[in-house]
Amino acid sequence: MSKISASQAIAMAKCPKCREGRLFSVSMFSYRRLSDVNKTCTVCGANFVPEPDFYYGAMYxxxxxxxxxxxxxxxxxxxxxxxxxxWMYLTTTVVLNMILLPAMLRYSKVLYLYWLGKLKYRGF
Structure with missing residues (x-):
């Protein structure tokens, strides 16, 4: 049974159903497959891709x-x-967006899955 709260599970990108399995297969600092979501949870088997192109809504x-x-x-x-x-406005905006892009891409998918994925937490 997981002792992780929902906010901690979101921050650590854990499975919304068991709060133990990882949503992403690689680290946030690995730019190869930065935003590839695992198909299923390795712990409880929850489906992280409920339908084709599900994560397009995370763009919003x-x-x-x-x-x-x-x-x-x-x-x-x-x-x-x-x-x-x-130049101060432009440089600051571009640099901050480049630095925070990995986090923004990942957490947009995490929040989208938690809000619309229809996976409810079930403490085992």
Whole structure:
């Protein structure tokens, strides 16, 4: 029986049904198959791909992450820099998006599976 809460399971990208199996086969820092989701859970056998092209909807969550990042970075530059120039906005936005892209791609899929995957937690 897993003692992991739902928020911890989301943060660690664990199976929504048993909260023990891993959703992704490779590390977040491996850029080869960055966002490939396992087909099934290795612990409980839950299906992580309920239908073909299921994760296309996760693009909307990823887009929301990007918009939030851009708004936050632009606001931070306006607050921290007296007279910001255009290159500051562009450089900051591009660099932050490149650095956080792996996390945004992965967690958009994790959240999409938790919200719409119809897998409910069952403590064994």
């Amino acid at each position: 969550i990823s887009y929301a992450f990007s918009v939030a990042l851009v708004i936050t970075s632009l606001t931070a530059i306006n607050v921290l820099v007296a007279e910001p120039q255009l």
